[in-house]
Amino acid sequence: MRASRLVTLLFLLQRRRAATAAELAAELEVSERTVYRDVAALTEAGVPLWTEPGRGGGIRLVDGWRTRLDGLTAQEAAALFAVGAPQVLAELGMGSALAGAQAKLLATLPEGLREHARSVAERFHLDAPGWFHTPQQVTQLAAVSEAVWTERTLRIAYRRGDDTVERTVDPLGLVLKAGTWYAVCRRGDALLTYRVDRIADAVPEGTFARPAGFDLAAWWAGSASRFETTMLRASVRLRVGPRGLRVLPHVTDRDAAARAVDGAGPPDADGWREVELAVESVAVAAGQLVGLAGEVEALDPPELRAALRAAGEALAAHNTGDG
DSSP, rough: OOHHHHHHHHHHHHHSSSOOOOHHHHHHTTTHHHHHHHHHHHHHHHHHHEEEETTTTTEEEETTTTOOOTTOOHHHHHHHTTOHHHHHHHTTTOOOHHHHHHHHHHSOOOOOHHHHEEEEEHHOOOOSTTTTOOOOOOOTTTHHHHHHHHHEEEEEEETTTTEEEEEEEEEEEEETTEEEEEEEEEEEEEEEEEEEEEEEEEEEEEEEOOOOOOOOHHHHHHHHHHHHHOOEEEEEEEEEEEHHHHHHHSOOHHHHHHHHHOOOOOOOOSSSSEEEEEEEEEHHHHHHHHGGGEEEEEEHHHHHHHHHHHHHHHHHHHHHHHO
């Protein structure tokens, strides 16, 4: 992309101060003619470049001038606009910081690259929560975020059902999962996860030393995998029709459904296939699988078959007659 190449050329000249067109062409993997066109474009954008013909000459950047975007490509600059996620950053108390960063970025980019960054922002938007998701009231998110940055221990009031318990924790990081904020905290020797919308109060106390080498993303991935494993403690055997196989990931655990479909038996003449599905419990599975209506047959265990039959009979009973 030309915008990226222009910024790369600018950084090359800033680092080397002067270079021949041939040297720049080799570095950028373009023709010398393209280099001269790019130099002209940068000059028109206000970058103080000049060319010196003859032996020992070349393309030079005026001494003392430098961009304030060292190491930032055009795509990276545009990414600041594309993934701003203003609602997410506002919840963290960082909305004004993002706006300030974007303003400074636009001020330092040449005009042509400003338009490139703006065009990305106009065409891409990140909406983190899923459909039909009502954002929780995360009144203590800013306090928890501040404690994460400053490594302050927190005394939190945490809601568990109708009760509220007090805990003293070291907040190590924040994770946004499907529109819900989670705080990963150390309590004693254990690493635990707390839903931030359930934190009723958060009072900073002393400071703590962050564990050396702690990798938030890696820990979360392992924790999520362990959580899914403990949640899906049972399995059921089903026959599922072609449409049901497509809908299955939307009514049950998506990963469990994918594994079930991958390991499904061969289709019969009507396209129905036998699958084994990991579920939280038979009762939960029954509530989920009614969403497949006539596209599912429970083979095992018998109580699942009975639960689906009862659900079908109840549905039929409420939908007979003229109403």
